[in-house]
Amino acid sequence: MANTLVQFRTEETARIKAVGICEKLGIDLQTYLRMCISRLIQENGIPFSMRVDDISDNRGVKAMKAASRIAAENGIADMTLDEINAEISAARG
Template identity: 60%
Template sequence: MASTLIQFRTEETEKIKSMQILDKLGLSLPAYLKMCMSRLNQEQGIPFSMKLDSTDTPGISALKKASKIAEEYNISDMSQDEINAEIAEARK
């Protein structure tokens, strides 16, 4: 089977961090990338979850909930000035 060269660009700091982690695991960067490609082919897709919901922080979840409530009350398209006016009125 013939070998082929694959090149791509990344930030130097990302490369260094990745190589440090791999070094602790006893792997080289090329070996790791070969493993990734092998798993991609075995799984016929990305071999890990890529869902945004699984990475929600409490703050992001709160913003999503607030956005949903705003849509329910038909106020999701308020301008910043309208929001500030409502806040000022509520504080009186």
């Protein structure tokens, strides 16, 4: 599947705030935007809410942060979805 570049303009203060929230959630802004597009398609609508003020004991967020740290430690943090699926298929085979 081919990748495409999506660009849009936003106010700098909004971008800075969004980056800060994403960092608190353990992801970067690009990952968040990819998640939004993927879920929008899956649910055929806006499917979820993620809030900073309710993540302190959130097991899902802790698991995402741990997975992100492990991926970075193993040099696989920048794998594409196709590469991830290929790894899973190879492991199952």
